[in-house]
Amino acid sequence: MLSQKTKDTLLGPLNANNPVVVQILGICSALAVTVQLKPALVMGIAVTIIVAMANVIVSLIRNTIPMRVRIIVQLVVVAALVTLVSEVLKAFAYDVAMQLSVYLGLIITNCILMGRLEAFAMTNKPWDSFLDGLGNGLGYAIILVIVAFVRELFGAGQLLGFQVFPQSWYDAGYENNGMMLMPAMALILVGCVIWAHRAYNDKEAK
Amino acid sequence: MKLNTNSNIYTFVYMTVVVVIVAVLLAVVSSVLQERKDKNVLLDKQKQILGALKVDSIQGDPAEVYLALVNDTIRLENGKEVYVANLNGATKYILPLAGKGLWGGIGGYLALNEDKNTIWGVNFNHEGETPGLGAKIVEKEFRSQFENHHIRNAEGEVVSVAVLKKGKLAEGKEQVDAVSGATITSEGVSTMLAEEMKNYAQFLNDVPAQKENVEPIEEKEAEDVESKD
Numbered sequence: 001m002l003s004q005k006t007k008d009t010l011l012g013p014l015n016a017n018n019p020v021v022v023q024i025l026g027i028c029s030a031l032a033v034t035v036q037l038k039p040a041l042v043m044g045i046a047v048t049i050i051v052a053m054a055n056v057i058v059s060l061i062r063n064t065i066p067m068r069v070r071i072i073v074q075l076v077v078v079a080a081l082v083t084l085v086s087e088v089l090k091a092f093a094y095d096v097a098m099q100l101s102v103y104l105g106l107i108i109t110n111c112i113l114m115g116r117l118e119a120f121a122m123t124n125k126p127w128d129s130f131l132d133g134l135g136n137g138l139g140y141a142i143i144l145v146i147v148a149f150v151r152e153l154f155g156a157g158q159l160l161g162f163q164v165f166p167q168s169w170y171d172a173g174y175e176n177n178g179m180m181l182m183p184a185m186a187l188i189l190v191g192c193v194i195w196a197h198r199a200y201n202d203k204e205a206k
Numbered sequence: 207m208k209l210n211t212n213s214n215i216y217t218f219v220y221m222t223v224v225v226v227i228v229a230v231l232l233a234v235v236s237s238v239l240q241e242r243k244d245k246n247v248l249l250d251k252q253k254q255i256l257g258a259l260k261v262d263s264i265q266g267d268p269a270e271v272y273l274a275l276v277n278d279t280i281r282l283e284n285g286k287e288v289y290v291a292n293l294n295g296a297t298k299y300i301l302p303l304a305g306k307g308l309w310g311g312i313g314g315y316l317a318l319n320e321d322k323n324t325i326w327g328v329n330f331n332h333e334g335e336t337p338g339l340g341a342k343i344v345e346k347e348f349r350s351q352f353e354n355h356h357i358r359n360a361e362g363e364v365v366s367v368a369v370l371k372k373g374k375l376a377e378g379k380e381q382v383d384a385v386s387g388a389t390i391t392s393e394g395v396s397t398m399l400a401e402e403m404k405n406y407a408q409f410l411n412d413v414p415a416q417k418e419n420v421e422p423i424e425e426k427e428a429e430d431v432e433s434k435d
């Protein structure tokens with residue numbers, strides 16, 4: 001259905017060229033919003049939508065952008081989209097918007113966005129740019145969800161706010177791991193994901 | 207003729223057009239969604255007041271529950287507002303709080319019993335305190351410490367409640383434990399309480415203050431719910 005090239009554009013960032021675990025971009029927000037699964041999911045979706053849309057817009061106007069101010073134009077596009085998403089969240093998902101608080105605004109500074117705009121959208125057609133944005137956004141979202149899954153499960157015994165570990169475990173002496181709630185643990189978990197990812201891919205290559 | 211996209215005039219015009227388009231777009235979206243955002247902010251405030259009243263576990267629409275319980279607003283001369291709630295026949299006064307944390311503003315609602323001394327419940331909120339540390343002030347574990355403490359000293363003067371590290375002793379006022387690892391946020395809560403108690407001194411120390419009834423329609427709803435019980 002898709003040609004090999006478009007397939008690579010879309011699926012590459014999910015694994016072999018993942019923005020978080022291979023290019024080590026967007027780590028800051030990956031540490032900040034992964035205490036619970038819900039904000040991580042919303043953040044992943046928000047970034048995916050914004051990268052894809054920003055990629056398309058920049059790709060559409062790429063031939064008209066004056067080279068000297070291209071970064072500023074890219075920033076204006078991203079900032080406008082981020083503000084739009086934040087307004088929509090405040091109107092339709094207020095508690096999530098409050099939970100993401102400053103990190104939503106900080107999507108503007110997420111290196112993945114500027115990286116994709118500068119490296120891909122400036123030189124590629126809108127459709128390819130859209131797929132590239134989608135792939136990179138989802139690649140980022142996957143890592144966020146993995147990290148948030150582990151952190152919420154072991155840090156609070158819950159998933160998406162629902163209690164997973166029964167009360168009987170706590171009565172038997174099990175305790176939530178408070179370390180999981182610290183940003184430091186998120187960094188260690190991202191490290192573990194990178195380790196697993198490299199180990200698996202090296203094996204595949206051989 | 208091909209446009210020279212690198213000329214100064216082109217760059218200048220291009221940026222102006224882009225910025226104007228974006229500004230108009232954002233302004234339109236913002237004003238279209240304003241009503242919904244205001245509604246969310248109000249609902250959030252009502253939920254927080256219910257939290258201070260310790261009725262957060264209640265089933266049903268928070269706005270309706272709020273209107274059924276909170277039926278009076280007292281406006282002080284300095285512009286501060288006190289909400290009066292009727293919780294199972296007992297009067298509770300709710301004082302809105304605002305202060306500063308480590309990274310940004312913190313706020314909350316303090317619910318007092320009818321004696322204007324004993325704390326019934328308290329709820330805190332924050333803009334962006336550190337998750338897992340300062341952000342813990344919103345958690346029940348920290349908030350529930352305040353319950354049944356008194357904001358007055360033995361002489362009956364309003365002195366607020368101190369938030370202090372375990373082991374430290376407050377002079378002349380009651381105290382609760384700070385969040386460990388979040389010294390500045392905890393101090394912020396302590397300062398906020400102390401400062402706001404001064405702002406509410408007029409209300410706390412004398413009884414007559416101009417009362418302002420809320421809309422009659424809300425009063426009626428409140429009675430309806432009560433009569434159903």
